[in-house]
Amino acid sequence: MQVTADDFDQLLQEHAALLRAYGAVQVRCTEQLQVQAREIGRLDAEAMRLRAELIRRDTALAWAKEDRAALEHAIPGLARREKLAQHVTALQARVRELSDELQWRDMRMALERPVTQPAAAADDFAALEADLAAADLVICQTGCMSHGAYWRVQDHCKRTGKACVLVEKPDALHIVRIQRAGEGEALVASQQG
Template structure:
């Protein structure tokens, strides 16, 4: 019977110890939740302040009116310069055209040159239906070759024309 009492005492002590640990963990959980609430509140306030500042800056930019140049003002009337807008549109269009041309050259390099003229059929491109870019302008495409020929075996990039490429 004595061992039963000892076991009972030990179990009761363990239960009390676990109950104290659970209570400590609950208190820690409450503290951590409070810290999270404080942090989230501070973040929300900061976001609101940043949003208000961005709106104020946008309104300030809208309120500022640019001063007309002498070319824009003719006899007191503020005329916008159409040439500036046209020039900007043309330069943007030229950039787009250049980008598309460069993309076509990359596609030609990967689809035709690397794959043994996969898209080329009798000097015409299967992809575009037009004459192959390399037939029209054989020097248009340049291949960048990377080889270890620099000092101390460093990698060096060199351009080689497609016609001269081995």
């Protein structure tokens, strides 16, 4: 088989096309290697930064542990006090919860009372009036009376002219002495300091 000039030209053209394709592949490979080298450099820098952050955090944690140990050593019973404080906080939350629950229950019970209740309330009011009429002095501890009873007692004291004393802290009231009308109508209360 004899190679002609046309065959040779065609072979040269194919060889040139292959060399161009090979050159393009080399350029793409070089670009990919550069991209990967930059990514590796970025990841190495990030790993270095994260290691430094970890060392900083571990050091700060170690210092905090040392400071806490020194504080616990300086203040005896600190751990027990912290537990007690947490327990007190939990108990206060539970008391608030129970108080709210009790208020809702009282409101529900008030709403669920039968309509025949006014007769019982009238009996309570009559009993209260009788007790107040027999008293020489009315001492009311604030916070221990219902709102309605407070106003009924105040009204009774105004109508009858009885001495009425509101006591916020009953432990502070030490001696109460009433002088009768003939003795000068004075109310004397001695309070503890």
